[in-house]
Amino acid sequence: MDIPGIGSGGGALTGAYANQGLDKEAFMKLLVTQLQNQDPLEPTQNQEFVAQLATFSSLEQLEQLNDNTVAGIALSQSNALLAQLTQSSALIGKSVGWVDPQTGAAASGTVDSVRIIDGLAVLKVGDREVPLIAVTEVYEGSEVGDVDPEADTATDTDESGDA
Numbered sequence: 001m002d003i004p005g006i007g008s009g010g011g012a013l014t015g016a017y018a019n020q021g022l023d024k025e026a027f028m029k030l031l032v033t034q035l036q037n038q039d040p041l042e043p044t045q046n047q048e049f050v051a052q053l054a055t056f057s058s059l060e061q062l063e064q065l066n067d068n069t070v071a072g073i074a075l076s077q078s079n080a081l082l083a084q085l086t087q088s089s090a091l092i093g094k095s096v097g098w099v100d101p102q103t104g105a106a107a108s109g110t111v112d113s114v115r116i117i118d119g120l121a122v123l124k125v126g127d128r129e130v131p132l133i134a135v136t137e138v139y140e141g142s143e144v145g146d147v148d149p150e151a152d153t154a155t156d157t158d159e160s161g162d163a
Contacts, residue, residue: 027056081116088114088121088132096123097137098130108139 031052097108109125114132116122121132 027059031056077119081119084121084132085114085116088123091123091135091138095139096125096130096135097139098125098134099136101131101134106136108137 091111092114093111095108095110097106099106107128109128111123111125113124114121115124117129123130123132123135
């Protein structure tokens with residue numbers, strides 16, 4: 001799952017924004033060109049030169065911070081996916097109840113497998129794919145027949161005031 005605006009391009013700007021910023025190489029070329037073409041009778045003042053070098057140093061630090069931030073976000077995404085997969089894999093072989101996100105109908109079944117689709121854990125229950133977020137209950141028995149999921153679902157509906 002990619003976060004919009006962040007990709008594997010190493011933090012490089014693309015499209016219309018590519019020419020609006022200077023990287024450290026362009027900054028150094030500009031600084032060297034300025035030094036080569038300065039008026040020998042009125043050289044650049046030390047304060048101006050130090051300020052430009054400080055700006056260059058700040059630019060390098062910001063690039064490193066950006067690279068570290070992007071790496072941290074990628075690591076967080078990987079950790080979130082791994083956590084989803086780990087948590088949902090504990091449901092394999094267990095009976096679960098869920099509400100179908102499209103129809104709103106309650107259903108139940110035994111989890112056969114788990115996979116990640118578009119960054120979300122999806123349970124394979126019989127011939128259906130159930131998003132982990134749609135699961136409302138995990139039954140104690142390993143078979144749906146061990147409990148009465150209809151009674152549980154009806155009770156939940158009565159308590160919410162929807163029935």
